[in-house]
Amino acid sequence: MTEHVDVVVIGAGGAGYPAAFLLDRAGRQVVMADPIGNLGGDCLAEGCIPSKAVREAALAYQRARTGVLSGARRSEVDGGDRPASSVWRAILEHKDRVQRLRYDQHRREIDASTVRFVAGSAHVISESEIEVTTASGAIERYRFEHLILATGSAPSRLPIPGAELAVTSHDLFRLGADLELPARPVIVGGGYIGMETATILEHLGAAPVVLEATDQVLPGFDEDLARFLERSLKGRVQLELGSAVTAIERRGGEFVVRYRQQAATSTDTGLQEGSVAGDLVIMATGRISVVPEGVEHLGIDLDRHGPVVDAGLRTTNPRVWAPGDVNGRSMLFHSAVRQSTVVAHNVLAGGAIADRMDFSTVPFTVFTDPELAGVGLTEVQARERYGDGSAVVVGTYDYAVDARAQIFGETEGWMKLVFDAHSACLLGAQVAGIDAAQLIAPLAIAVRERLSARALAEVAFPHPMVSEGIAKAAREVLV
Ligand code: ADP
Numbered sequence: 001m002t003e004h005v006d007v008v009v010i011g012a013g014g015a016g017y018p019a020a021f022l023l024d025r026a027g028r029q030v031v032m033a034d035p036i037g038n039l040g041g042d043c044l045a046e047g048c049i050p051s052k053a054v055r056e057a058a059l060a061y062q063r064a065r066t067g068v069l070s071g072a073r074r075s076e077v078d079g080g081d082r083p084a085s086s087v088w089r090a091i092l093e094h095k096d097r098v099q100r101l102r103y104d105q106h107r108r109e110i111d112a113s114t115v116r117f118v119a120g121s122a123h124v125i126s127e128s129e130i131e132v133t134t135a136s137g138a139i140e141r142y143r144f145e146h147l148i149l150a151t152g153s154a155p156s157r158l159p160i161p162g163a164e165l166a167v168t169s170h171d172l173f174r175l176g177a178d179l180e181l182p183a184r185p186v187i188v189g190g191g192y193i194g195m196e197t198a199t200i201l202e203h204l205g206a207a208p209v210v211l212e213a214t215d216q217v218l219p220g221f222d223e224d225l226a227r228f229l230e231r232s233l234k235g236r237v238q239l240e241l242g243s244a245v246t247a248i249e250r251r252g253g254e255f256v257v258r259y260r261q262q263a264a265t266s267t268d269t270g271l272q273e274g275s276v277a278g279d280l281v282i283m284a285t286g287r288i289s290v291v292p293e294g295v296e297h298l299g300i301d302l303d304r305h306g307p308v309v310d311a312g313l314r315t316t317n318p319r320v321w322a323p324g325d326v327n328g329r330s331m332l333f334h335s336a337v338r339q340s341t342v343v344a345h346n347v348l349a350g351g352a353i354a355d356r357m358d359f360s361t362v363p364f365t366v367f368t369d370p371e372l373a374g375v376g377l378t379e380v381q382a383r384e385r386y387g388d389g390s391a392v393v394v395g396t397y398d399y400a401v402d403a404r405a406q407i408f409g410e411t412e413g414w415m416k417l418v419f420d421a422h423s424a425c426l427l428g429a430q431v432a433g434i435d436a437a438q439l440i441a442p443l444a445i446a447v448r449e450r451l452s453a454r455a456l457a458e459v460a461f462p463h464p465m466v467s468e469g470i471a472k473a474a475r476e477v478l479v
Contacts, residue, residue, distance in 0.1 A: 001141065005029045007347060008130055008144040010122045010292055013041015014336035015324020016150030017109075022344040024115045031142050033132045037119035039106035041152050042325075043333040044099060050173035051193075053095040055200050055367050061087060062203035062369070068409040084205045088181035091204075099175045124294035128319070146319050146347045147298070149307060150340065153287040153325035158188065162248030165255060166283035169193050182206055182280035186257045188245045190217040192366045194284030195229065198237045199368045209238040209276050211245050211259050218366065222378045224416070225366075228432045232370050232412060243274065248281055255281045289328045305329070312346045312353035313339055319351065335362045361448040365437040370413055373440035376428030376447040382418050393421045395453065395473035399433045403464035410434050415466075417443075417456075417473045424477065425450040435466045442467065453477045 009020045012034035020032045036045055043049060064070075110117045120134035130147070132140045155168040166188060171179060185201055187194045190212030198208040210217070217239060218226040230239060242262035249256045258275045289306030300315040301308040305328025307315045313323045323339035325331045338357065345355035363375035377385065382392045399405040399413035413433015420427055429443040446456060456474035461467040 002129060002143050003031075003141070004143045005031050005116075006144070007031070007146045007148065008122075008142050009033070009148040009150060010130065011041065011150035011152055011324075011326075012036065012039045012117070013150060013152050013324065014043055014333040015152065015326065015340045016041070016148065018337050018340040019148055019150070019323070019344040019347070020115045021109070021113055022341060023347060024113050026344075026348055028347075029116075030114075031116045031118060031144075033118040033120055033122040033130075035119065035121045035135070037135070038103050039109065040102060041150075041333075041336075042154075044102055044106075046170045046172075046174045048333050049102060050095045050099055050175070050177075051169065051196060051200075052367060053098040054091055054173065055196065057091040057094050058200045058203040059369060061091075068407075085181055088204060092177060095173065095177070096175055121292075123292050124297045126297050127299065127317075130292075130294075144319075146321065146351070148340075148343055148347075149291065149295075149315070149320060149322045149326055150324050150336075151290045151292055151326050152336075153328075153331055154290050155283065156286050156288040157283050158245060158285050160245060160247055162250070163283065165248045165250055166281040168283050169197070172197065172282065179280070182278070184209070184278040185280045185282055186211065186255065186276055186278035187282045187284055188248075188257065189284035189286065190214075190219070190239065190241070191284060191286060192218060192221075192364075192368075194282070195366065195368045197282055197284060199233070202236050203369065207238070209240065209278065211240045211243045211257065211276070213242070213244040215242050215262075217241070218372075221364070221366070221372075222374055222430050223380070224378070225372045225374060225430055225432055228414075229366075229368055229370065229372060240274070240276070251277070254279060257281055287325065287331055289326050291326065310353070311356040313343050313357055314346065314351075314353065321347070323357075329357075330359055330362050332362065332364065335359070338362070358448070361444060363440040363444040365440060367437065370410070370433050371436040372430075372432050373436040374428070374430040375440055375444045376426070377418055378428055378430060379416065379418050382420075382427050386420065391421050392427070393419050393424075393477045395419065395476040397469035397473040397476075399466070399469075402466055402469060404466050405434055407464065408434055415439065415469045415473055417453075417470070417477075419453050419477055423450075424453045426453070426456065433466075439467055439470070442470065446470075 006028040007030045009016045009032040017039045024030045118132045120132040122132045157163045185208045187210045190210045216226045243259040245259045247258040260271045300317045307322035309327045321343040323343045324336035342355045342357045366372040395417045397415040400411045405411045416430045418428040426446045453474040
């Protein structure tokens with residue numbers, strides 16, 4: 001039997017559940033399906049939440065060993081002679097606790113709503129129907145007025161021999177993850193997942209090697225931030241840039257990763273073969289969009305990123321919406337949440353585009369140590385967009401003079417605010433160093449609301465916090 005409902009949401013991650021709850025509260029009949037059987041998607045199952053739980057614990061461990069207290073009470077703060085493996089187990093237990101806590105919280109949210117949540121995998125069977133196969137093998141069929149495709153993304157693997165020998169972020173961070181702490185991990189890919197993992201493992205005493213195909217870490221991110229991270233990691237993480245991995249082999253109890261590297265000298269344009277051995281290979285080569293089986297029945301256009309969407313996140317079928325990772329535009333949980341609310345508003349408007357997604361003001365964060373974050377335009381992008389050099393002014397702030405950075409003993413870092421010289425509106429901001437991910441939130445508001453340097457300079461930011469730097473950098477462009 002097929003049940004007719006207003007909205008079907010496939011996927012209960014950041015792109016799915018905010019819309020489901022919003023539409024439910026507005027009186028729409030909503031069915032939401034996800035095989036995980038709870039909310040949070042990959043972010044909670046194996047992404048942002050567990051990786052940050054591990055990261056913060058590793059950072060606490062590293063700060064106790066090498067931070068401001070390292071000269072005193074050393075044996076107490078570094079855990080005496082506890083082996084790294086027992087610290088690692090405690091960290092994984094902490095991670096599991098955080099995941100369980102959030103799953104319990106989400107369970108209560110599901111119970112408090114009237115959304116019908118189906119634990120199962122959905123596939124499309126016609127232009128207006130889906131079928132969900134539940135864990136027990138039961139089949140439920142729904143006809144919809146609107147369909148929200150929020151099926152997210154999954155880690156991608158390079159199509160190379162031996163790719164199956166590598167683990168992914170899923171194996172490292174899933175609930176109940178039980179990988180041993182590697183001593184010499186080889187990380188394939190220097191994007192944000194690869195770099196975050198490298199600094200976490202380095203804090204726990206590992207000697208990571210990162211193989212990155214392009215000539216900077218964090219390809220696609222602001223070059224200033226990427227170069228700052230590269231410099232800061234010297235002596236901590238071995239970075240092999242311009243290195244395209246070609247194969248992974250097992251040798252005894254170890255793995256050998258083969259790569260082709262651009263020759264170092266400008267006169268030699270050839271490629272050199274190289275290899276590196278390690279006790280774990282982590283594939284961190286990005287994520288790819290996931291669409292449900294039978295998606296072809298919907299008649300929507302797909303490109304290499306995923307479903308093609310307009311500013312209202314509507315696909316080429318006006319009754320089908322595709323917010324979040326699935327559309328490949330910006331694979332970030334907070335972006336997915338905002339996209340989800342955009343879709344809910346448009347569904348409530350009867351399918352008209354009443355709300356639009358502004359991707360240009362979505363901040364990004366990289367939880368390496370040092371931490372990085374940015375929003376809006378970089379100086380280079382602003383100069384390109386506004387033509388001549390005089391149209392852009394930049395205010396900077398150096399962590400070397402910042403009270404909080406000094407208190408933490410972590411004075412490497414900076415903040416950069418990029419303003420339109422004529423209107424003095426903030427166009428973008430980049431932050432490198434402690435608290436970067438927190439600082440980017442007020443800066444994202446400022447970029448989105450096009451606040452002026454004067455407006456930022458006139459805020460009394462709390463002392464002694466790094467946010468004081470926002471007013472100081474803004475004052476720099478007023479004189
Ligand atoms: P986003 O941040 O865009 O929400 P996530 O990857 O975090 O992306 O979440 C996507 C969710 O979609 C995951 O929980 C996944 O289990 C779910 N999902 C993927 N394919 C299906 C499917 N065919 N049926 C139901 N749920 C699905």
